[in-house]
Amino acid sequence: MxxxxxxxxxxxxxxxxxxxxxxGYKVTVFERLRYPAMDTSFANGGQLSACNAEVWNNIGTIVKGLKWMTRRDAPLLMNPKPSWHKYSWMAEFARHITNYRSNTIKTTRMAIAAREHLFRIAEEENIDFDLERRGILHVYHNAEEFEDAKKVNALLVEGGLERNPVTNEEIKSIEPSLKGDYYAGFYTPSDSTGDIHKFTVGLAKACEARGVTFTFDAEVSSITPKEDGVRIDWHDATAPAGVPAEGHSANFDGVVICAGCASRKFAKSVGDRINIYPVKGYSITVNINDENSWHKAPYVSLLDESAKIVTSRLGDKRLRVAGTAEYNGFNRDIRADRIEPLVRWTRENFEIETEHVVPWTGLRPMMPDMMPRVQRGSKPNVYYNTGHGHLGWTLSPITAEMLLELVTHDHPI
Ligand SMILES: Cc1cc2nc3c(=O)[nH]c(=O)nc-3n(C[C@H](O)[C@H](O)[C@H](O)COP(=O)(O)OP(=O)(O)OC[C@H]3O[C@@H](n4cnc5c(N)ncnc54)[C@H](O)[C@@H]3O)c2cc1C
Structure with missing residues (x-):
């Protein structure tokens, strides 16, 4: 097998x-942490959003980024400290402005295709992940934002998405809990939200039931491609500092690298270039404990264009609010001055209590062209399904299918 x-x-x-x-493949998953979905897939924005398929490679993003550089609460922030990886990644990001249009359309198509797989899996495996199929509402604060949004919308529509302009009155009737007034919006009824952590944990259980082995607390240290397969070396990730960890090794017919931001280093070790940069983001999970807040918190998912903040209602008792992009390397510090704007935005927009708020940060595994990498490596039996950036929750169910095609071609079952 x-x-x-x-x-x-x-x-x-x-x-x-x-x-x-x-x-029908025999599968072993290696994970350095003790449980599935503890890294970037833990507490993200929750949106399954074809409507957010726009890649960021455009002049507008760069201009806004430069303007925001001095504001500590800006949605996009860059630590200007010199780093070859950061600046070369950004230069490559700028080069992909020419692919903005085609990559946005491609991503929209993938996101639409992904939904069918996700809903099918959740139903067949009976996974409860607080799915809300009430659409996603983008809100814009002025004419300039909305005019730009119309151009983006034309690309999303070309990619096959049904997404309609809405007035301030329509915004209020779609999501009555919103306190503010808006210039206009776009509504995507077919988009949805859910808890990525609950889904991934549920799917990992379904995998185990289908014979997949999970090796947790296992830090993979090397991948050695061979003519007839690959050797994986790993050690116990829980060994105390200074104590040599017990090493292990095993042979496989192939390996798929899905290591998030660590995929770049593994790719390099086997002679490939997968230029992922860790783009940091933050979320808060507002625990909704009082009855008034239950009714006043939104169920329809939101994306506030100028704040670059998204919301997802995760069951009755949790509201996820997420945003910000920070270019600051592998830094996982939860900064109070980056959490505060999320809490403030929540208070400004809804009449809900923010007494119980859980802050979180994660690193988006982002490629310079913002397209996931589903491909073979240059060495035999090495594959990649990684680099999903700001849309890994949305796109993973389809990229897994794309990856499967490559493996079945090379290793027919
Ligand atoms: C604030 C924020 C909001 C977001 N909102 C959304 C959203 O609304 N919708 C959406 O679609 N996407 C969103 N995303 C993006 C999405 O969360 C990511 O694209 C996705 O979680 C990436 O999943 P992954 O499996 O590629 O990486 P990860 O979840 O990071 O998984 C990689 C795994 O590899 C393991 N690993 C690494 N090195 C090793 C090693 N040496 N040995 C063994 N294991 C190793 C890690 O421990 C980790 O568990 C958001 C991201 C952030 C940060």
Missing amino acids: THIAVLGAGISGVTTAYSLALK
Whole structure:
């Protein structure tokens, strides 16, 4: 039986393991943490959003980024400290402005296709992940924002998305809990939201039931491609500092690298270039404990264009509010001055209590062209399904299927 190793148990690794197992492959997943979905796939914005498929490679993003550089509460922030990786990544990001149009349309198509797989999996495996199928509402504060949004909308529509302009009155009737007034909006009824962590954990359980082995607390230290497969070396990630960790090694017919921001280093070690940069983001989870807040918190998912903040209602008792993009390397500090704007925005927009707020930060595994990498490596039996950036929750169910096609071509079942 063909045995495939999957590196990483985030959303991309677990969807990959599931697709492979369903097809009949023997699968082993390696994860350095103790449980699935503890890294970037833990507490993201929750949006399954074809409407957010626009890639960021445009002049507007760069101009806004430069303007925001001095504001500590800006939605986009860059630590100007010199770093070859950061600046070369940004230069590559700028070069992809020419692909803005085609990549936005491609991403929209993938996001639409992904939904069908996600809903099917959730239903077949009976995974409860606080799915809300009430659409996503983009709100804009002025004419300039809305005029830009119309151009983006034309690309999303070309990609096959049904997304309609709405007036301030319509915004209020779609989501009555919103306190403010808006210039206008766009509403995408077919988009939805859910808890990425609950889904990934549920899917990992379904994988186990289908024979997938999960090796947790296992820090993969090297991948060695061979003519007839690959060798994976790993050690116990829980060994105390200074104590040599017990090493292990095993052979597989192939490996799929789904290691989030660590994928770049693994790619480099096997002679490939997967230029992922960790783009930091923050979320807060507002625990809604009082009855008034239950009724006053939004169920329809929102995207506030000028604040670049998204919301997702996760069941009756939680509201996720997420945003910000920070270019600051592998920094995972939860900064109070980056959390405060999320709390403030929540208070300004809804009449809900923010007494119980859980802050979180995660690193988006972002490619310079903002397109995930689903491909073979240059060495035999090495594959990638990684680099999903700001849309990994939305896109993983389809990229797992795309990856499966490559593996079945090379290792027919
Ligand atoms: C604030 C924020 C909001 C977001 N909002 C949305 C949203 O609304 N919608 C959306 O679609 N996407 C959103 N995203 C993006 C989405 O969350 C990510 O694209 C997705 O979670 C990435 O999943 P992944 O599996 O590729 O990476 P990860 O979840 O990081 O998984 C990679 C795994 O590899 C493991 N690993 C790494 N190195 C090793 C090693 N040496 N050995 C063993 N294991 C290893 C890690 O521990 C980790 O568990 C958001 C991201 C952030 C930060």
